[in-house]
Amino acid sequence: MKTTVGACPLDCPDACSWLVTVDDDGTAVKLRGNPAHPVTRGALCVKVNRYLEQTAAPDRILHPMRRVGRKGEGRFERIGWDEALDEIAGRLGDIMHEYDGQAIWPFHGTGSLGYVQGMEGFAGRRFFNVLGASVHEPTICSPAGSAGLKYTLGTSGGMDPEDFARSKLILLWGTNPLTSGHHFWKSVQDARLDGAYVVAIDPVRTRTAQQADEHLAPMPGTDAALALGLLHVIVRMGAHDQAYIDAHTLGWEEFRARIEEFPPDLVAKITGLPEERIVALGERIARTRPTAIRATQGLQRHAGGGMALRTLACLPGVTGDWALPGGGLCYSTSGHFKLNLPKLVRIDLLPHPVRSLTMTRLGEGLLEVDDPPVKALFVIAANPVGSNPAQNKVRRGLSREDLFTVVLEHFPTDTTDYADIVLPATMQTEHLDVIAGYGHLYLVWNEPAAAPPGECLSTSETFRRLARRMGLTEPSLYASDEELVRDLLDSPHPWLEGVTVERLREEGFVRLNVDRPFLPFAEGFPTTSGKLEFYSRRATRLGHDPLPGFTPHADSGEGLVLISAAPHHFLNTTFGNNPELRRRAGGPVIVLHPDDAAARGIADGAAVRVHNARGAFEATAEVSDRVRPGVAATTKGRWAKFTGGTTVNATIDERDSDMGHGAVFHDNRVEVDLA
Template sequence: MDRVKVLGACPLDCPDACSWVVSVEDGVATGLRGNKDHPVTRGALCVKVNRYLEQVGAPDRLRYPLRRVGPKGSGRFERISWDDALDEIATRLTGIIDEFGGEAIWPFHGTGSLGYLQGMEGFPGRRLFNVLGASHHVPTICSVAGSAGLGYTLGTAGGMDPEDLAHAKLILLWGTNPLTSGHHLWKFVQDSGAYLVSIDPVRTRTSERCDEHIAPLPGTDAALALGLLHVIVGLGAQDDEYIAEHTVGWPEFRDRIMEFTPERTATITGVPRERITALGERIARTRPTAIRASQGMQRHAGGGMALRVLACLPGVTGDWAIRGGGLHYSTSGHFRLDVAALTRDDLLPHPVRTLTMTRLGETLLDTENPPVKALFVIAANPVGSNPDQRRVIEGLSRDDLFTVVLEHFGTDTVDYADIVLPATMQPEHLDVIAGYGHLYLVWNEPAVRPQGECLSTTETFRRLARRLGLTDPALFDSDEDLARQLLRGYDLDRLRAEGFLKIPPGRVPADKLHFVSARAELDGHDPLPGYTPPADHGDGLILISAASHYFLNTTFGANPELRRRAGESTITLHPADAAARGITDGAPVEVSNARGSFEAVAEVSEQVRPGVAATTKGRWAKFTGGATVNATIAERDADYAGGAVFHDNRVQVRTR
């Protein structure tokens, strides 16, 4: 029996980007475990990815090209050959380009894979779409508002090395639940022995393990941070030497801080004044203090501003200069990979428009601007993941929209496709992964042959380029060639042999920390960090739709065992809010606003603060009565970079 172990990497949208080991016997993957040699993975995967080989071999996996034979949305398809699929796609694209131009094509990339070759980080197919003059896709669904805010303050979105959390004495886990969405960080948190504070509107699994839990109203994080700074400065605990040598605009920012007294901050955030004062005093006397903030807390109208303020806090205390101090949001800003060599925007025949990921429904239904006539959905399930689910479905239902979906399973979005192309999964193709929760590049070597007629995303676009009669050599580079171009300046052979490679972090702040940002002012924003309130006002509860412990976005949404563990779709209400609505624990409820509604079961608990309701994302509409929480989310931008506003959402809850 031929037995081998193959080094690979988890491609999913999680900060941990685990290094894994696939056990292969006679060409069949028989086991999967975390790589014990990787300093972050340390041999452990998560409850979701432990079942990844089930996904690879699932009986309902898509293994052959399909053509729709029923109405859009019906999910009725017939099997066809790759030749037929490529012929139809090439013919339709040629006709669309001739009539409407290349910009009528939208390559819509999602976070189903964060690979640089096969996933969103490298925009697979971008070279082909550039030659065709297609519109550019801007992935705004995840972290862009916060990254832009950090850029204004720090000159980089990169922060502290997460491994240095082990040296902190005080850790603020701000709007993050790592025990559910990135549990490997917890090892460094535990190693620190630090005093732990969870700042989250919901009492999460992580909050239960912390020394203290503070529950502000969603979207008020910037005000809370400014209130804490008011206490710190009032005690004279600012680091005057660090401020003088490493920052710009302190006098103006100090005046802004003085506006946020504990009393005013308490009114805005709903956090008692005494608790604001006590935490501010703790920060003032504790060095080093570290902040871990994740993407959920910036998905509201003032999300970018919130990260600007949080990045200022260790600038005032001087923690940026101390190992174990600072802010960790995303390490992506530290990776210096040659993504331009992958995307080859120099192949564009002319400048093209950009289309925003989180405005899919609006754009597909737009009759005033140049129409989208062809949509390629790549590693994405926008019916399940995008805001304003009703409008997304309405847009995908257009008879004149030609939709091609590259997928593993028959998702809600697949039901609206004209052509479905079966894609390889991670043990079946080559890829390079860079974690956004650590500083390691991770190599993924193919371990087994693809199932059925599945093709890698890169190979799919190589074949389509040939079918279109295109000849530019760049369209036909092998995956190994693409990896070498991406990793120019890195030791690819060592990475491939060892499975992972730590990169040196960039300097943080990149130059000086900008309490006042001239660049923000040039972009039309307040030059000073401040507080931008939520945009969804009025009656109703503020709905948080956080990560599920059993799904990752909508990946695993059809896995029978994980669906069983996740149970019914629930919405958690504070006892006072439930009583005011006559809702009892376990009651079936409808959650709604002007945009749409979904069904859930009420869970009455003090895990949420009054005025807030909580549910989880990641469910498929076909398993939840035809709608999910995203039916209630607005297609509206955050303050910076067009970020999403999933947590700036008010709803009514009533018994069904």
């Protein structure tokens, strides 16, 4: 028996360090959380606990395959790697000769957040740069919130989540860590032991909201208005930190006038919350230092998502919490990892400037973009039929017979059914990678623990072989995985000083060189002014309001606002084929408030059809006050092939949020009828 240190690659803030035990035959037989890691603390989630079971699943793809049926049927024949590489190289060569390299779209998903094998490093991007392929803009997760935060703070980085243990008031704003990133809850528990009060702000009474001291359920998409209403109470009380404001912020007088536009009575009408609850929370914030806000990606998946995070980041600027250990806001820590991504990705290899194609507009990109049209699609660690908005439109695009689609995958997903060539990819226990958590400040090393089954190849090796097959001579295309990591770590930033391949491999994880507690803006904000910018000239130049404010939902017609949140037993669509996790999750459910169910003649347990002009899916109704009136709630992550052919994403618009081209999964009106 031997034990190997690795890292979970999945789309979760926690980026867990794990330990893999391998027997004498080289088979991975045990997986557990690394007890030495200060965040993982020896525990994994209910999903990842089954990861070894998943690597050995009977439906795993072990060999290259070629389509023999119509697109969407999922009928394939086994072929060899030489045959697969020859066909891919030939098709790409023909497309580049007839059109241009930009007719190729490398579509990266969040199935792996690895810098070598996954989306964070745009695995294979050097290869695609040499071809002059279009640049993939990964907009499905967090871009709206990141863009909004940068207008206020100059970065999307904020608090160290471990410092929430020092907080006296914690606002869990649009986040459900007990389902998505449960290790953060340990910091919440540590704070509670020291007297902290916890408030959950969420339209749904989630697992996390049930455990909080208080739960407020605003209408979806009204969070910025609520933040302004809370600030109105704070300023009216004279509880704003004028000394901090004078020394560290820009545009206070203009922002103060904006705050005056949102008194609690108006905010109550916008959010659907009782005015007295808004006032009470504002007063609690006013008298409690330090106050910390944890806000994650679901909060910004609507028309005003960028503005919501931009406005929330102002609250600790008004109260002065950004200067206090245990105070401020945490959205994502990824902005603090000053890695050398340019040296890893090598955009300089592009022969000429190329266009960007937006991830969450895949249907549009395949059906409407020309000059040149998309003629080849590489799907890497992604399942867009299951994860993208406008599911029916995406399917129409993938059904094009003139589109050459290559999918690197582990399992026969809804997307592989549309592939021309399927290539078997390794899983995390079988290849080298490095992961940076977006919910902590550690780089985590992943050493391969077991040999890949069948003919599976790592993504990096797949593109090395394909480059060789195409006769490409650029030396950097053949860099080893370890060389790729060295390029990534070749950064002059002091936070990465001393972080080397050797140290990562020996220790398993390394914390960035930042103080404990971590005050991210102790030396100033990374804005043009060096201050927190209530008033942003940069926002004005880019066509936005110079001040934080409130942007209503774009889909504001009739029906219920549908939230499709993260499930407890799947991670996006990863594990959507696992029999035990599917059994635990059950079929699709839509939660309706008793008033909304009664108005539609729907009883608890009834079979219903959820629909709008874009599409429909079927579910079982759960009648419960876990949702507020006017809101319906379901979860994402199910595979369409197991749920009657469609999922919730069939109802979601292929439309951008206000900033960063973010997706609008929660800006979605539907009607619900008996099936």
